Amino acid sequence: MxxxxxxxxxxxxxxxxxxxxxxxxxxxxxxxxxxxxxxxxxxxxxxxxxxxxxxxxxxxxxxxxxxxxxxxxxxxxxxxxxxxxxxxxxxxxxxxxxxxxxxxxxxxxxxxxxxxxxxxxxxxxxxxxxxxxxxxxxxxxxxxxxMRAPRTGLGVLTAREKEVLILVAEGRSNKDIADHLVISERTARTHVSHLLAKMGLSSRTQAALLAVKEGLVQPR
Structure with missing residues (x-):
């Protein structure tokens, strides 16, 4: 190799x-x-x-x-x-x-x-x-x-998007998220894009910080 x-x-x-x-x-x-x-x-x-x-x-x-x-x-x-x-x-x-x-x-x-x-x-x-x-x-x-409050609360996310948010905060890539949820990588990427847009966020890192702030995950 x-x-x-x-x-x-x-x-x-x-x-x-x-x-x-x-x-x-x-x-x-x-x-x-x-x-x-x-x-x-x-x-x-x-x-x-x-x-x-x-x-x-x-x-x-x-x-x-x-x-x-x-x-x-x-x-x-x-x-x-x-x-x-x-x-x-x-x-x-x-x-x-x-x-x-x-x-x-x-x-x-x-x-x-x-x-x-x-x-x-x-x-x-x-x-x-x-x-x-x-x-x-x-x-x-x-x-x-x-952290400044996002434009909207977590309530605007679907159950699946909230699940994806937690996985993002755990440091998982789109491929890892897809494997974990048994969905395609393209669908995982779409979920990430949608939740970022809904929350008024511009990066996965901001999303992870929000998940920590809201108590969805603990900082490592």
Missing amino acids: SAPTPIQVLVVDDHAVVRRGVVAYLEALEDVAVAGEAGTGSEALERLARASALQELPDVVLMDLQMPEMDGVTATAEIVRRFPGVKVVILTSFGETERVHAALEKGASGYLLKDAGPAEVDAALRAAVRDEVFLDAAVTRKLTQE
């Missing part, structure tokens, strides 16, 4: 020491490769544009939030718009929950504390590329405390 293709990761942080620490973590992980580094959001977009032209886009961008020139929230929105196949995982300090909410609204796939260990970094990257959700329990509790 051939070796699995490494997950390609672009690291974006304006602090060189933090960036080098993250890169060192990544280089120690199996099946993960550092595709590059950037010190600002605008530099990240330039790197991605060049990589796209060469058809060498990374799988995941690890994105800091507070940076000069272009912050992580703005950069996340641009990446999701211009390079929809690239996942964005936010690198956050514990006090940045307002910015994390904003990044999730712009399409970020998840978030990690900057002092996360290698196992957590690895789990978050793999969840992102599988279109699953990785929630750091400590950050999740703080995020859910500050």
Whole structure:
């Protein structure tokens, strides 16, 4: 059997020491490769544009939030718009929950504390590329405390959509949801899209946070 293709990761942080620490973590992980580094959001977009032209886009961008020139929230929105196949995982300090909410609204796939260990970094990257959700329990509790109420309540969801919401919050991909409910992957994807639209949410991670906030699942 051939070796699995490494997950390609672009690291974006304006602090060189933090960036080098993250890169060192990544280089120690199996099946993960550092595709590059950037010190600002605008530099990240330039790197991605060049990589796209060469058809060498990374799988995941690890994105800091507070940076000069272009912050992580703005950069996340641009990446999701211009390079929809690239996942964005936010690198956050514990006090940045307002910015994390904003990044999730712009399409970020998840978030990690900057002092996360290698196992957590690895789990978050793999969840992102599988279109699953990785929630750091400590950050999740703080995020859910500050989470703005959705436009509508859970009562607008069908029983099946609520079931799908719980499975999303458990970190399951559309394929896992389909297998669990014995439905097609396309139907699972449709259920996820419908529940996001009904709840006024823009990402699976936001949906998972809502499920935690409403007590449907416990943060891991």
